[in-house]
Amino acid sequence: MFLKKTFFLFFILVFFFSCSNEKKKVDTILDNVDQETQMVEAYREGLEAIKKGDVIFAAKKFNEAEILYPQSVWASKSSLMTSFAYYSQNYYEDAIYNLERHLRNYPKDKNLDYVHYLMGMCYFEQLDDEKKDLRPLVKSRQEFEYVIKHYPNTDFAIDAKYKLSLIVDMLAAKEMHIGRYYLKTKKWAGAINRFQNVVENYDQTVYIEEALHRLIEINYKIGLVDEAEKIASVLGYNYGSGEWYKNSYKVFNKSYKIKKIDKKKEESFIKKKFKSLFE
Numbered sequence: 573m574f575l576k577k578t579f580f581l582f583f584i585l586v587f588f589f590s591c592s593n594e595k596k597k598v599d600t601i602l603d604n605v606d607q608e609t610q611m612v613e614a615y616r617e618g619l620e621a622i623k624k625g626d627v628i629f630a631a632k633k634f635n636e637a638e639i640l641y642p643q644s645v646w647a648s649k650s651s652l653m654t655s656f657a658y659y660s661q662n663y664y665e666d667a668i669y670n671l672e673r674h675l676r677n678y679p680k681d682k683n684l685d686y687v688h689y690l691m692g693m694c695y696f697e698q699l700d701d702e703k704k705d706l707r708p709l710v711k712s713r714q715e716f717e718y719v720i721k722h723y724p725n726t727d728f729a730i731d732a733k734y735k736l737s738l739i740v741d742m743l744a745a746k747e748m749h750i751g752r753y754y755l756k757t758k759k760w761a762g763a764i765n766r767f768q769n770v771v772e773n774y775d776q777t778v779y780i781e782e783a784l785h786r787l788i789e790i791n792y793k794i795g796l797v798d799e800a801e802k803i804a805s806v807l808g809y810n811y812g813s814g815e816w817y818k819n820s821y822k823v824f825n826k827s828y829k830i831k832k833i834d835k836k837k838e839e840s841f842i843k844k845k846f847k848s849l850f851e
Contacts, residue, residue, distance in 0.1 A: 608644070610641075611637045611640040611650075612637075612646075614637040614650075615646060615653075618632075618633035618637065619653075621657075622656075622657055622660065630654075631657045631658060631670075634650045638650040638651050647678075648674070648678045651670065651678065652674060652686065652687065652690075654670050655674065655687075656690065664694040664695075664697065664698055667690070668691060671687055671691045671694070672691075674687055675687060685719060685722070685723040685726050685728050685729075686728065688715050688718050688719050688722075688723075688728075689716075689719050689731075691715045692711075692712050692714075692716045692718075692719065692735065695711040696735055696739070699712070699739075699742060706743075709743055713739045713740075713743070716732035716735050717736065720732050720733060720736070740776070741774075741777050741778070743774065744774035744777040745779065747767075747769050747770050747779075748766070748767075751763050751766030751783070752786075755786060755790065760790055760793070760794055764790055767783040767784075770783035771783050771784060781807065781814050781816040781817070784806060785817075785820045787803050788803045788804050789820070791803065792824070804817075804820050804821075804824070807820055808820075
């Protein structure tokens with residue numbers, strides 16, 4: 573009798589324990605379904621807010637979607653959409669902060685090429701002119717170079733190469749601007765360093781001829797005539813037909829005069845050519 577009661581009690585306990593576990597599983601599934609539904613709704617509201625231009629509300633909704641269902645693939649997508657929402661309305665610092673957070677939270681995300689490209693764009697679009705802060709130039713260059721190196725076969729890499737060429741020109745322009753300032757204030761060492769940097773690191777830009785000319789000019793002024801002549805030979809060999817070489821020639825020969833083009837003859841030729849096409 574005792575054994576029967578014991579067995580029956582054991583059976584009841586196992587039954588209720590099993591039911592309890594099943595109930596927990598069902599509750600967990602229902603909670604997950606409910607969370608996923610809320611996540612999808614929050615994501616949808618975020619997309620609608622972006623279309624309306626309300627990026628603050630959109631970012632809030634994408635953050636909400638990420639938090640609601642963190643184990644889902646939609647979490648990383650929501651994180652990226654938060655960054656894009658900020659970027660789309662020029663909230664660059666907020667976008668950059670969120671992209672850096674994304675890299676920490678989702679280091680194996682399949683969209684990392686886009687993450688680095690978007691970060692590069694956030695810095696790139698803060699560029700104004702050569703008088704402004706150098707940091708966005710340097711940071712955007714780093715991000716675009718990263719995209720080109722690690723994701724060379726993507727559309728992002730193609731555009732990054734184009735952006736990088738513009739950035740290199742801007743960096744050279746920045747060096748030239750500072751160099752001209754040092755030249756104007758007679759800080760010869762600082763000026764030489766800036767122009768030398770352009771010659772060594774930005775020789776494919778439009779500033780190379782002027783940089784060489786400025787080095788000739790400075791070296792001649794401080795008495796380093798031999799050094800000035802060496803640089804002049806480099807300028808003449810590579811850019812002998814350019815205006816900066818003619819200006820450099822005047823440094824050594826004060827009486828040298830650049831021949832002026834006879835505009836009347838040139839205009840006459842153009843007129844004749846124009847008439848011959850339509851008569």
